[in-house]
Amino acid sequence: MLKISTYRELECKNELLPLMDQAFHLPFNLKEFEKTVKIDPRVKNGPIGFCAIENEHLVGFVGVWDLPTRNLDGDLEYIGGVYGVATLPGYTRRGICTALMRTAHEYFRQKGYSFSFLSTVPTSVAYDLYKTMGYKDLIEFPSAYKIIPSNHAKTYKEKTREQPDLDKILKIYNEYSKTKTGFAIRDEEYLNALMRIEGINAKGCIVEEQSYVIFKKDKNGTQIKEIVALSAKYLEKLVEKVENNARTAVYDKAVMSNEVWQIYRKRKYMLLSRSNAVAMIKPLAAAVSFKQNYGDKFHVSGLDVGC
Numbered sequence: 001m002l003k004i005s006t007y008r009e010l011e012c013k014n015e016l017l018p019l020m021d022q023a024f025h026l027p028f029n030l031k032e033f034e035k036t037v038k039i040d041p042r043v044k045n046g047p048i049g050f051c052a053i054e055n056e057h058l059v060g061f062v063g064v065w066d067l068p069t070r071n072l073d074g075d076l077e078y079i080g081g082v083y084g085v086a087t088l089p090g091y092t093r094r095g096i097c098t099a100l101m102r103t104a105h106e107y108f109r110q111k112g113y114s115f116s117f118l119s120t121v122p123t124s125v126a127y128d129l130y131k132t133m134g135y136k137d138l139i140e141f142p143s144a145y146k147i148i149p150s151n152h153a154k155t156y157k158e159k160t161r162e163q164p165d166l167d168k169i170l171k172i173y174n175e176y177s178k179t180k181t182g183f184a185i186r187d188e189e190y191l192n193a194l195m196r197i198e199g200i201n202a203k204g205c206i207v208e209e210q211s212y213v214i215f216k217k218d219k220n221g222t223q224i225k226e227i228v229a230l231s232a233k234y235l236e237k238l239v240e241k242v243e244n245n246a247r248t249a250v251y252d253k254a255v256m257s258n259e260v261w262q263i264y265r266k267r268k269y270m271l272l273s274r275s276n277a278v279a280m281i282k283p284l285a286a287a288v289s290f291k292q293n294y295g296d297k298f299h300v301s302g303l304d305v306g307c
């Protein structure tokens with residue numbers, strides 16, 4: 001008999017390790033997750049997620065976020081967010097994900113939210129499932145890639161400070177996003193949680209007077225997670241600095257502005273206007289219209305959706 005409980009009520013939390021590893025090939029770190037949920041404003045006051053339990057064991061999960069957005073009237077409006085959707089391989093095609101998603105949508109409706117948001121991979125089975133549940137494509141994330149020659153001279157010195165200048169990053173972001181809707185509202189708590197989830201410290205940030213870039217470096221290359229400038233003229237310098245700091249490749253899997261796209265084009269990146277990530281949105285009531293609520297300036301960055 002299948003039971004559904006919240007993550008907070010879940011007794012076998014350790015079983016998220018095999019569930020998440022099977023679904024996303026990512027070993028799940030429970031201690032880290034528990035620390036993060038205490039400081040992440042998207043989950044810290046909610047159920048965190050819904051869990052499917054059969055014979056006292058965890059067999060499926062759907063995470064829920066309370067996401068702050070700015071609507072067309074300039075008001076703060078919360079929407080629901082879905083993350084970490086997974087069913088154990090031995091339990092698929094039995095309606096577990098469908099039941100958990102219904103529970104998530106019910107939670108959002110109880111909170112008075114008009115929309116549910118998620119990001120996924122358009123080639124996955126989940127994508128078709130979300131479509132049957134009423135989700136529609138919102139943003140296809142364009143991508144850019146560049147190989148960095150191995151003899152590349154490094155001119156940018158990494159900073160040694162542990163904490164990035166979040167105040168300055170926020171100030172620039174809020175100025176940049178003030179005419180946008182969607183994920184255009186950020187405070188320090190939210191930004192701090194995003195940086196923590198991505199494991200980014202001051203070494204992954206270059207912050208200038210009117211611009212910044214947040215990036216993540218590993219043995220496979222340097223991924224730009226967010227690049228923001230109050231004027232396009234500052235963008236190229238930033239991209240150049242990231243390239244000078246990179247060892248093998250630079251890539252950006254959510255190129256969210258035409259200005260950034262043009263800089264990548266100029267600097268000979270390999271560009272993909274469609275890629276294997278898409279953000280989707282579902283109205284939670286018949287009377288609501290996404291277009292009327294957000295217009296066509298709905299903003300979301302790679303940092304917000306973890307891509």
Ligand SMILES: CC(C)(COP(=O)(O)OP(=O)(O)OC[C@H]1O[C@@H](n2cnc3c(N)ncnc32)[C@H](O)[C@@H]1OP(=O)(O)O)[C@@H](O)C(=O)NCCC(=O)NCCS
Pocket residue numbers: 022023024060084085086087088091092093094095096097098099119120121124125126129
């Ligand atoms: C996607 C996933 C969560 C689906 O879980 P599930 O519990 O099997 O989903 P449901 O049983 O509710 O499926 C509902 C419908 O989705 C479709 N569906 C689900 N899995 C499918 C598959 N492997 N092939 C084709 N259609 C599928 C079917 O239409 C199914 O209805 P049906 O079984 O009556 O034909 C699960 O396969 C999974 O964990 N995948 C790996 C992780 C992942 O991709 N997560 C989503 C990331 S955004």
